[in-house]
Amino acid sequence: MSKKHRVTLHEVAAHAGVSTSTVSLVIRNNPRISEATRKKVFDSINTLGYVYDRVAANLRSQSSGIVGVIVTDISNKFISEFLIGAQNTLEQFGYTVLLGTTFDSVSKQDKLLSTMVEHRVDGLILNPASKSSEKTVKKINELQIPIVLANRELEDANCDYVGIDYVKGAYIAVTHLLEKGHKRIAYLGGIKASSTWIERMQGFQLAYERAGLKLDESLIIDGPPTREGGFDAVSKVLQNENPPTAIFCFSDLVASGVLQGLALHELTPGVDIDIVGFDNIPDSEIYHPPLTTVSSFPRSIGIKSANILYEKMTKSSPEKQRIILKPELIIRETS
Amino acid sequence: MSKKHRVTLHEVAAHAGVSTSTVSLVIRNNPRISEATRKKVFDSINTLGYVYDRVAANLRSQSSGIVGVIVTDISNKFISEFLIGAQNTLEQFGYTVLLGTTFDSVSKQDKLLSTMVEHRVDGLILNPASKSSEKTVKKINELQIPIVLANRELEDANCDYVGIDYVKGAYIAVTHLLEKGHKRIAYLGGIKASSTWIERMQGFQLAYERAGLKLDESLIIDGPPTREGGFDAVSKVLQNENPPTAIFCFSDLVASGVLQGLALHELTPGVDIDIVGFDNIPDSEIYHPPLTTVSSFPRSIGIKSANILYEKMTKSSPEKQRIILKPELIIRETS
DNA sequence: CTGAAAGCGCTTACAG
DNA sequence: CTGAAAGCGCTTACAG
Numbered sequence: 001m002s003k004k005h006r007v008t009l010h011e012v013a014a015h016a017g018v019s020t021s022t023v024s025l026v027i028r029n030n031p032r033i034s035e036a037t038r039k040k041v042f043d044s045i046n047t048l049g050y051v052y053d054r055v056a057a058n059l060r061s062q063s064s065g066i067v068g069v070i071v072t073d074i075s076n077k078f079i080s081e082f083l084i085g086a087q088n089t090l091e092q093f094g095y096t097v098l099l100g101t102t103f104d105s106v107s108k109q110d111k112l113l114s115t116m117v118e119h120r121v122d123g124l125i126l127n128p129a130s131k132s133s134e135k136t137v138k139k140i141n142e143l144q145i146p147i148v149l150a151n152r153e154l155e156d157a158n159c160d161y162v163g164i165d166y167v168k169g170a171y172i173a174v175t176h177l178l179e180k181g182h183k184r185i186a187y188l189g190g191i192k193a194s195s196t197w198i199e200r201m202q203g204f205q206l207a208y209e210r211a212g213l214k215l216d217e218s219l220i221i222d223g224p225p226t227r228e229g230g231f232d233a234v235s236k237v238l239q240n241e242n243p244p245t246a247i248f249c250f251s252d253l254v255a256s257g258v259l260q261g262l263a264l265h266e267l268t269p270g271v272d273i274d275i276v277g278f279d280n281i282p283d284s285e286i287y288h289p290p291l292t293t294v295s296s297f298p299r300s301i302g303i304k305s306a307n308i309l310y311e312k313m314t315k316s317s318p319e320k321q322r323i324i325l326k327p328e329l330i331i332r333e334t335s
Numbered sequence: 336m337s338k339k340h341r342v343t344l345h346e347v348a349a350h351a352g353v354s355t356s357t358v359s360l361v362i363r364n365n366p367r368i369s370e371a372t373r374k375k376v377f378d379s380i381n382t383l384g385y386v387y388d389r390v391a392a393n394l395r396s397q398s399s400g401i402v403g404v405i406v407t408d409i410s411n412k413f414i415s416e417f418l419i420g421a422q423n424t425l426e427q428f429g430y431t432v433l434l435g436t437t438f439d440s441v442s443k444q445d446k447l448l449s450t451m452v453e454h455r456v457d458g459l460i461l462n463p464a465s466k467s468s469e470k471t472v473k474k475i476n477e478l479q480i481p482i483v484l485a486n487r488e489l490e491d492a493n494c495d496y497v498g499i500d501y502v503k504g505a506y507i508a509v510t511h512l513l514e515k516g517h518k519r520i521a522y523l524g525g526i527k528a529s530s531t532w533i534e535r536m537q538g539f540q541l542a543y544e545r546a547g548l549k550l551d552e553s554l555i556i557d558g559p560p561t562r563e564g565g566f567d568a569v570s571k572v573l574q575n576e577n578p579p580t581a582i583f584c585f586s587d588l589v590a591s592g593v594l595q596g597l598a599l600h601e602l603t604p605g606v607d608i609d610i611v612g613f614d615n616i617p618d619s620e621i622y623h624p625p626l627t628t629v630s631s632f633p634r635s636i637g638i639k640s641a642n643i644l645y646e647k648m649t650k651s652s653p654e655k656q657r658i659i660l661k662p663e664l665i666i667r668e669t670s
Numbered sequence: 671c672t673g674a675a676a677g678c679g680c681t682t683a684c685a686g
Numbered sequence: 687c688t689g690a691a692a693g694c695g696c697t698t699a700c701a702g
Contacts, residue, residue: 006479006695008694008695008696009695009696009697010695010696018672018673019672019673019674020673020674020695020696020697021672021673021674021697021698022671022672022673024696024697024698025671025697028697032671032672033671033672034671034672037672051452051453052453052696053455053694053696054453054454054455054696055390055394055399055455055694055695055696056394056678056694056695056696057695057696057697058390058678058696059390059391059394059678059679059680059694059695059696059697060677060678060695060696060697061678061696061697061698062678062697064390066433074409074415074418074419075412075415075416075419077410077412080409080410080415081410083409084410084436087434087436096433096435096450096451096454097433097434097435098401098431098432098433098434099422099432099433099434100431100432101422115431116431117386118386118387118389119389119390119401119431120389120390144341227617256618256621260620282562283591283618285595286591286594286595286622286623287621287622287623288621288622288623288624288625289623341679343678343679343680344679344681345679345680353688353689354688354689354690355679355680355681355689356682356690357687357688357689359680359681359682360681360688363681367687367688368687368688369687369688372687372688387680388678388680389680390678390679390680391678391679391681391694392679392680392681393680394678394679394680394681394694394695394696395679395680395681395682395693395694396680396681396682396694397694
């Protein structure tokens, strides 16, 4: 093993006494090579310490074996679970994952999209930033590679999509609160411009309509889909002259901030005020107190996204797919 | 914009009426190209919709612009925070991150290491699997690329390292419990073979020694560094004929499982039994009840790791570095 | 079942 | 300040 020089196919071929084509075929397990030759080549590979150069292979074969996955925030458990599902599935198919995190910034997202294309990714799974604009959609539609959107749908984007039914999720959560007798329910956190926020809002309204109630706009406070966002939103809504008796949170992460804020005001969730989250992240179970929430299925979304992408990358004319998973209500101690 | 064909440097050169070398230099912002030529070339790039092909560039220039980051578990908040730090820093330096998750499996780690090298990553940040063996170390030492280890040190590995002082962290946690009058303290979770477990054990022992106490091996139960691991360990230790009055947990994640297990036995943390975690992940603050824990600094570790790796990738003969961050005790309600 | 030759799309000296 | 030519390390038809 030399220090700087990388062993090439040529050298392996020379050492084994065959042609480079043969070595290439052996490496890729092509069955039309005889067992004897195969063994000879593998011996040479081992003694020379040859390392396959995918960069060269990719240039020649015009595919990279790399899939880009762009998400908004890996420290959000929902997203990290989603990522695990996508990554595991992709790796099983033999792909490697190039990860990008946008922190919900559209400009960062644009940059990542460009970088990934320059790296010739074979496909892309995108969990779009909340404020993705028409410009983003245009860019995505111009991309010449398979792409699937996850968790958040983009209007007019010509892509496959995997997500959950946020309308229904919000509907069951709010209906649960209404059935408990609440008439003033707040909706806290999440970016108003995003499809995920809008769809929850639709479910929220639907539940109100069916109950024959009118909603109070002053109880709807949007903000970043983070713990801080939840903390700020609850602080604001508690200053309302007629404060809510229950809160529907955009996500469990937002709910965690809401719980923090309530503790500060010495309000006990489930007693003084009812709270419902969204996502059912594992930690919601050990929040203080354990959080009632809507269960979505991030890992399944990741797996499904990867499967669809794989089909798009390998089949010639796959059908466009749109998969919507059904949510469930998990009742714990905050309601 | 044609549908299948990718525009090449050649075509841009022809369109702009210059040579490919010139286009190449323009793209890479080489200052020795005149402003006029530069503009002409950029115009052609835009009208043709040219996309830079890094795969080709990388093959020729023998560097990929990609850094591999291999971690044990992105759904662990400590790790995801670490990743954010590393990734942000690396991206600022212009690198793209190829992510690998081992789920603490050594064989998966081996495979990922190979894949990354085949993709010609320029450098590697490795958060080693708990049971990484001598074989792993040998493999790492043979790698011809810069590599920095994070969070867990590997004996005899010839690498830079960034982590925190686990001995001291465990020492301050256990001393805190001893000062509260506890004499039977359990140590739950974590893999016995890993440096992170061993170092905490050393701190644990040191605290006991200074207090003039002898430790009881039956209160030391190792296991996977996960919530499930914590749950299982606490279930076991509670069956001890002389159960502990306090528990030092390998990590906050383990502590979350311990809290779950205690709830099942109707023991109230901070009242019936004291608990201390390790990591100070954001959620520990809203655990039920809020967890006393040792604060480590995952994001800083990520940032430091990336900085050191960058130096190694760019400087010719950097000094070997070993950075150990100091932990702090955060007292909340479980003790 | 195996080999000789061309080429993927860039960058790199080198020449002018 | 710019161009012609070689080459990075593979894979891909094609021929035998």
